[in-house]
Structures are given as structure tokens and as C-alpha cells.
Amino acid sequence: MTSTSTTSPTPGPARDGRKDDGLDCEICGARMYERSCKIICRNCGFTRDCSDP
Numbered sequence: 001m002t003s004t005s006t007t008s009p010t011p012g013p014a015r016d017g018r019k020d021d022g023l024d025c026e027i028c029g030a031r032m033y034e035r036s037c038k039i040i041c042r043n044c045g046f047t048r049d050c051s052d053p
Helices: none
Strands: 032-035 038-041 047-049
Touching: none
Parallel strands: none
Antiparallel strands: 032 038, 038 047
16 A cells, blocks of 8 residues: 655745745635735636735
8 A cells, every 4th residue: 555645835935936925816826916906816817905804
């Protein structure tokens, strides 16, 4: 029998060199951008207001 363990990638700078500023999409994990107090995912279209917690 072989056993495999899966681990999640570590969040933050070790992942890809970016600082962790909370702009990763909650739905698909892609990078989001801010525009006119909206935070928008270019990958899946998820949008949230910049005043949301």
C-alpha cells in the first residue's frame, strides 16, 4: 500500500514573491484588481466592494 499526503500551498511571499495583500479571488484564487472601490477578478468575474470586510 502506498500513502500519499497532500499539503496546501503556503500563502504569502513564499508562494510567488508577491506580498499577501488579500487580493486573491475567494472563488478561483486568481489575482484580483481594484477599480473605483470595486475589487474584480479578471478570471471568473467575481466582484466585491472595497468596503467589504
